Amino acid sequence: xxxxxxxxxxALATFFGVWWGHVSVRKIERETVHVWKPALIALALxxxxxxxxxxxxxxxxxxxxxxxxMTLLFDALxxxxxxxxxxxxxxxxxxxxxxxxxKILAEYPEATTVDLLNRDPRGRVYSAAELTALKxxxx
Amino acid sequence: MNSFGFWLGIxxxxxxxxxxxxxxxxxxxxxxxxxxxxxTLGAACIVGALFISNNWASALIGAxxxxxxxxxxxxxxxxxxxxxxxxxxxxxxxxxPFAKVIKKWRAPSL
Numbered sequence: 001x002x003x004x005x006x007x008x009x010x011a012l013a014t015f016f017g018v019w020w021g022h023v024s025v026r027k028i029e030r031e032t033v034h035v036w037k038p039a040l041i042a043l044a045l046x047x048x049x050x051x052x053x054x055x056x057x058x059x060x061x062x063x064x065x066x067x068x069x070m071t072l073l074f075d076a077l078x079x080x081x082x083x084x085x086x087x088x089x090x091x092x093x094x095x096x097x098x099x100x101x102x103k104i105l106a107e108y109p110e111a112t113t114v115d116l117l118n119r120d121p122r123g124r125v126y127s128a129a130e131l132t133a134l135k136x137x138x139x
Numbered sequence: 140m141n142s143f144g145f146w147l148g149i150x151x152x153x154x155x156x157x158x159x160x161x162x163x164x165x166x167x168x169x170x171x172x173x174x175x176x177x178x179t180l181g182a183a184c185i186v187g188a189l190f191i192s193n194n195w196a197s198a199l200i201g202a203x204x205x206x207x208x209x210x211x212x213x214x215x216x217x218x219x220x221x222x223x224x225x226x227x228x229x230x231x232x233x234x235x236p237f238a239k240v241i242k243k244w245r246a247p248s249l
Contacts, residue, residue, distance in 0.1 A: 007188025007201030014151055014205035019249055053144025059194050066144025067151045067202065074152065091225060121171060121218035125228050 009060035010067060017071035025075055029083040030095045039080035046072035087111060090135070143194065151202045158206040162213050163226060170232030171214035172241045181207030215246040 028038045049069030056062040086092040087101060090110040094101040105111045112135045126134065165173070184204025191197040221228040235241065 001190060002192065003189050004192055004194065004197045005189070006194045007191060007197030008185060009201070010147065010151070010198035011185045011188065011201035011205040014155070014202040015209055018155060018206075018209050022249070050145060050148065053148065054140050054142065056144065057141055059141075059143055062141050062144035063147050063194075063198050064144075066146070066148035069144075070148030070152050071155075091220075116223055117216050117219050119219055121215060121222060123222075124230060125222055125224060131223065 006060050006063055010063045013064040013067035014071075017068050021071050021075045021078070025078040025083055026092065029079050029087075030093075030101070031098065032079075033098060033100050035080050035084065035100070039076045042072050042076035042079060046070070046076060090116065147195075147198050147202075150199060154199070154202050154206050158210045158213075162210045162217050165210075166214050166217040167221060167227060167229050168233060170234065171218040171246060172232075172238050173235045174211040174214045174246055175241060175244070176235055177211035177214070178208055178247075181205065181209075181211060209249075212247040212249045215248050 029035060032038055046069045049065045049072060053062045053065035053069060056065060083092060087094050087104055088108045088111055090112045093115040094105050094111050094113050096102055096105060096113055105113070114135050116134060181204045184200050184207060188197045188201035188204060191200060220226050
């Protein structure tokens with residue numbers, strides 16, 4: 001039986017595309033004042049990779065370029081729209097040293113500098129009082 | 140012009156999108172302790188994809204496997220999201236086999 005590496009290539013591109021996208025979107029959005037700049041770079045890289053996928057005659061390479069290109073296009077949307085929305089809702093920690101985040105902290109009462117996800121599950125819902133304490137104490 | 144990568148990229152976007160859905164629903168009803176089983180299933184899909192001669196089927200099974208592995212690392216955070224009230228929370232979960240052993244392991248989170 002012949003081994004087909006297209007599936008493995010697609011798997012690696014999917015996993016690392018999602019992982020790096022997940023980590024870099026959070027990091028870049030946290031540090032950047034003007035999010036349109038990195039979003040535009042991600043958009044350009046995404047279009048470039050999609051173009052490369054059209055030009056590649058190797059199926060595995062075309063798969064990798066296509067998947068990474070598409071995840072980068074989605075990352076552009078994440079950087080510009082979805083991650084700032086998470087910051088406003090307190091679903092991701094705001095960076096008080098970033099003027100854009102400082103403004104969000106001032107305008108949106110739900111926004112917090114605490115990473116509320118950085119804990120183990122405990123098996124029951126947090127009460128409103130516990131949530132307030134979490135945000136105040138950062139625990 | 141080879142359009143395989145372009146269409147595959149779009150298809151994988153849907154596979155990843157489906158990942159959000161099953162992580163949210165799966166954690167709500169089954170809990171995060173299923174992560175080793177999900178991870179194993181994902182790895183099995185990737186290994187299986189090596190033996191599929193059709194490029195489309197191999198790529199989609201491989202990407203689905205990768206999405207399962209990624210999802211297995213998201214289950215713990217999703218459990219916390221439910222507890223924080225960001226998603227509907229269901230206290231009674233369907234525990235996996237060997238739940239007591241799995242509880243002692245550190246759940247992956249990337």
